[in-house]
Amino acid sequence: MxxxxxxxxxxxxxxxxxxxxxxxxxxxxxxxxxxxxxxxxxxxxxxxxxxxxxxxxxxxxxxxxxxxxxxxGSEQPRAVARIDESLCIGCTLCIQACPVDAIAGAAKQMHTVIPDWCTGCDLCVAPCPVDCIDMVPVTGERTGWAAWSQAQADAAHARFLARNARLVREREENDARLAAKAAAKLAAVQAEAPENDAERAAQERKRAIIQAAIERARQKQQAAQPRNTENVSAAVQAQIDAAEARRARAGLTRPGSDQNANTDPEEK
CATH class of the missing domain: 1.10.15 (3-methyladenine DNA Glycosylase II; Chain A, domain 3)
Known part of the structure; x- marks a missing residue:
């Protein structure tokens, strides 16, 4: 561009x-x-x-x-997501769908929406397997920018960037963990002392499999780049840091399913 x-x-x-x-x-x-x-x-x-x-x-x-x-779509009053906590099964799909981390909870535990953070995008509704999320209008007859301020837009943007940065960080940490585990497995294989051709062939197969997995992970890591995080201003970065600090103080945990896409196949 x-x-x-x-x-x-x-x-x-x-x-x-x-x-x-x-x-x-x-x-x-x-x-x-x-x-x-x-x-x-x-x-x-x-x-x-x-x-x-x-x-x-x-x-x-x-x-x-x-x-x-x-x-x-049509211009409508702004709505906020509401989870029927009596029906929620803790699947975490809504948490993964929310672009601004406005849903708190963990796997197999009740989820809840943080109303002040919800942008009304309704992306959490469709993934819910038990249909326990409703969008509740909260601005009366006000629609469009009459129902949403610039300050709210700026805060939502900061939370969106913070979520993207968190997902990148978690993916990198998970990739590093898997890489270390693969390296340890490779070292263990190389330390083996095969006594016959069959054992040497088996050792070579294991080494090739592990090295191929390490190479795939390396290529994937090189291809992965943060999205929508370039040229973040000092003011927006301060908002991101503040949002992360609030999450830490509130003890808002993230579900392990955010990282499921990068788990070790042997652990499944």
Missing amino acids: NPAVKSLADRIEALLPQTQCTKCGFNGCRPYAEAMASGEAPCNRCPPGGAEGIVRLAAVLGAEPLPLDPER
């Missing part, structure tokens, strides 16, 4: 409500901002921002405001 387009994308992103709801058809507010800056998407695909949001975006893009695309 050239500097001019990136600069425009930055300005556009700052005008989005940061709900990360994906209703625009993109995987978050930043990808939508980049698509608009590149001329690949119109400015009328953000229901949370509503008509006022479209006017703001059109002004930056130098375009005429358009009616909200009905295929993307």
Whole structure:
């Protein structure tokens, strides 16, 4: 992305409500901002921002405001997720779906929503296998930016970045643990003293399997890069640090299932 387009994308992103709801058809507010800056998407695909949001975006893009695309939803009062705790089975799927870490809980334990953090994206509703999550309107008749402030958008953006950074950190820590375990296994195999051809062949097979796994992990680690965390300002970084500190003080634990994708096959 050239500097001019990136600069425009930055300005556009700052005008989005940061709900990360994906209703625009993109995987978050930043990808939508980049698509608009590149001329690949119109400015009328953000229901949370509503008509006022479209006017703001059109002004930056130098375009005429358009009616909200009905295929993307309608402008509605802001809602907050509510979990029926009597039905919750502790599956953690809603926790994994929440883009701003607004759901607290752990595997096989009751989950609960932190109302002040919830952006109303409703991404937690569909994954719930027991249909125990409702979206409850909390702003009366107010919709769009009348129901959502810039301060709330900034806080949501900071929590989104903090979550991304946490997931990257957890993945790196898990990969390092698995790499150390694989290295120990390889050392143990290499220390074996086969006494015949069959044992030497078996040793070589084990060594090849472990070395291939180590190489796959190395390539995966090189390919993995943090998303939407570039050029974080000092103010946003301070918000991220504050959010992490609040989580630590509140003792909000994360489910082990966040790391399930990178577990050692022998441990399953």
